[in-house]
Amino acid sequence: MPDPITPRLAELRRQFGLRLRELREGHGLTQERLGELAGVDRKTINRIENGMYSPHLDKVFQIADALSVPPKDLFEWDGVASRP
Known part of the structure; x- marks a missing residue:
């Protein structure tokens, strides 16, 4: 059974998903x-957008290419890049 994710990781997944949805729309x-x-x-796109799935780096690159954006754009929300 996979390890449970921390609240911080859950929040980062949520933010990543919201950013993906924003770019997609x-x-x-x-x-x-x-x-x-x-x-x-x-279904994978849906699970990412809903913070239920953390994509592998290769999938992040594929999604960024499909959106014609640099991969870093997927990690920027509220005008600020994700930081610890």
């Missing part, structure tokens, strides 16, 4: 279309 994409462009399942 800003590009006028559905979860399904983004999944097709990124080569991942729509």
